Amino acid sequence: MPPLNDALLQQLLAAAASARSHSHAPYSRYAVGAAVLDEQGRVHAGCNIENAAYPQGWCAETTALGAMVMAGGRQARAVLVMGPGPEVITPCGGCRQKLREFNSGDLLVIAADPAGIQAHWTLEQLLPASFGPGHLRF
Numbered sequence: 357m358p359p360l361n362d363a364l365l366q367q368l369l370a371a372a373a374s375a376r377s378h379s380h381a382p383y384s385r386y387a388v389g390a391a392v393l394d395e396q397g398r399v400h401a402g403c404n405i406e407n408a409a410y411p412q413g414w415c416a417e418t419t420a421l422g423a424m425v426m427a428g429g430r431q432a433r434a435v436l437v438m439g440p441g442p443e444v445i446t447p448c449g450g451c452r453q454k455l456r457e458f459n460s461g462d463l464l465v466i467a468a469d470p471a472g473i474q475a476h477w478t479l480e481q482l483l484p485a486s487f488g489p490g491h492l493r494f
């Protein structure tokens with residue numbers, strides 16, 4: 357695993373698991389928790405929140421990013437996403453773009469399930485040639 361010490365990893369795992377226990381997913385029954393590590397070393401967590409009007413629901417990563425921004429965080433260093441397994445979870449396209457707003461590419465994206473860590477990538481691997489804040493500085 358690239359630069360993240362074991363204590364931080366355990367902190368992200370615990371925060372994502374706890375957030376996942378709050379998931380509101382009565383339609384898909386697919387509970388997700390996410391934990392974002394910010395530039396100050398703080399962890400912000402969130403769960404997916406579905407809606408009876410299906411398209412209005414949103415992902416755990418989005419909730420966690422909202423918590424980070426509300427706490428004053430402006431850079432994401434790592435995000436751990438925990439799904440139910442057994443298929444390895446991976447952030448949806450919309451969340452990849454939302455994460456991109458707060459990191460230019462070296463963001464570590466870690467996929468987990470209740471049994472532990474299953475995979476990891478950089479955001480650059482998941483969203484190559486991305487559109488970002490730099491494009492609007494023309």
Ligand code: THU
Pocket residue numbers: 381384386388403404405406413414415416417437445446447448451
């Ligand atoms: N979901 C997440 O919260 N994060 C992901 O990375 C993948 C999918 C949620 C959205 C929806 O509530 C449920 O999982 C099924 O798609």
